[in-house]
Amino acid sequence: MTHINVLDPGASPLDYYGFELRRHREAAELTQKQLGDIVNYTGSLVGQIETARKLPTQKFSERVDAALGTGGLLSRLVALVMRSQLPAWFQQVAELEARATVIHIFQPQLVHGLLQTEMYAQAVLSAVNDNDLDSRTAARMARQHILEKEKPPALWAVLTEAVLYQKIGGEEVMREQLLKLLSYERHPRVSVQILPYDTGVHAGLMGSFDIFHFAGDPTIVYSEDYDTGHPTANPDAAESRSLRYDHLQAAALSVKDSAALIRRVVEERYGKQLTSNRRPVA
Numbered sequence: 260m261t262h263i264n265v266l267d268p269g270a271s272p273l274d275y276y277g278f279e280l281r282r283h284r285e286a287a288e289l290t291q292k293q294l295g296d297i298v299n300y301t302g303s304l305v306g307q308i309e310t311a312r313k314l315p316t317q318k319f320s321e322r323v324d325a326a327l328g329t330g331g332l333l334s335r336l337v338a339l340v341m342r343s344q345l346p347a348w349f350q351q352v353a354e355l356e357a358r359a360t361v362i363h364i365f366q367p368q369l370v371h372g373l374l375q376t377e378m379y380a381q382a383v384l385s386a387v388n389d390n391d392l393d394s395r396t397a398a399r400m401a402r403q404h405i406l407e408k409e410k411p412p413a414l415w416a417v418l419t420e421a422v423l424y425q426k427i428g429g430e431e432v433m434r435e436q437l438l439k440l441l442s443y444e445r446h447p448r449v450s451v452q453i454l455p456y457d458t459g460v461h462a463g464l465m466g467s468f469d470i471f472h473f474a475g476d477p478t479i480v481y482s483e484d485y486d487t488g489h490p491t492a493n494p495d496a497a498e499s500r501s502l503r504y505d506h507l508q509a510a511a512l513s514v515k516d517s518a519a520l521i522r523r524v525v526e527e528r529y530g531k532q533l534t535s536n537r538r539p540v541a
Contacts, residue, residue, distance in 0.1 A: 266311060272339040273311045279336065281309045283327045298322035314394050315340060317404065341401035344394055348487045352469075355479055355490065357405050359412045361472035363504050365463050367419045367454075369427070370436055372399055373406065374416060374443075374451070379436040382428030411448050417463070417507045419454045423524045434529035437521050444518040452511035453520050462506035470500055 268278035284294050284305070291309070292302030300319060307313035320333040342353045356362065356373065364371045370379060381396045405411060418440075426433055443449040454461060469481040478497040481490045491497075512520060 272343040276336045276340050277309045277311045297326045341398045344398035355471045359471040360474050361413045363415045363470040365417045366467045376436045376439050378432045414449045416451045417511050420456045430529050437525045450514050453517040454511045458510050462503040
């Protein structure tokens, strides 16, 4: 008889996901291969996810939910699975992102994780440690699903002009990343503003920070160093950081002018830097 790995559904969100996937598959009297054929994945992948050896994706979860009639169970669980793959100190921040109604972010060096492309995120995450890079990148990208919710948060991002020139991952990666920022130019819930070089001294010189606003709960401000994050609901800190953000938004270019600057940088710096076997992205 083939040995079947028995998962403890209480061990982790990934184990719980695998347990539920197997339970519903067996209730439908399908083998792993049969389910894989239905959802256009291999039976081997189904087995790896069932035994918590492989991370599920949102697309996989949605297809299996439809095939097994689970009422969206796995699609809901995958968010918890991905959040559990983030560094322990950052999991609370991902939860704040998921609950917030309005998010204000300021980044002086990098595109914020909620706005990164997959290749840009992978390049950032590999800077010091490339272990388990695919899973770590997938976990970061999964955070962006909050922008696809039925009622997503309003996201305001102020990035310094330096972010457009800091070459992360090479010209092609930067081109695709800046084109993604441009895609938000007319987005009803996401606004990107660039703080230009000639601003000089500004209210964000102390570093990056996020501000999370909630319906009925206190505002939380967040900053981080190399190894950990620092969320606080201290009212004085929230008021001080909100004032700084107001000054940053006032000093930054408008959304329209920011898009024009990003477009110019794409054309002048990254427009022709493509691999020979690929067509231009835009």
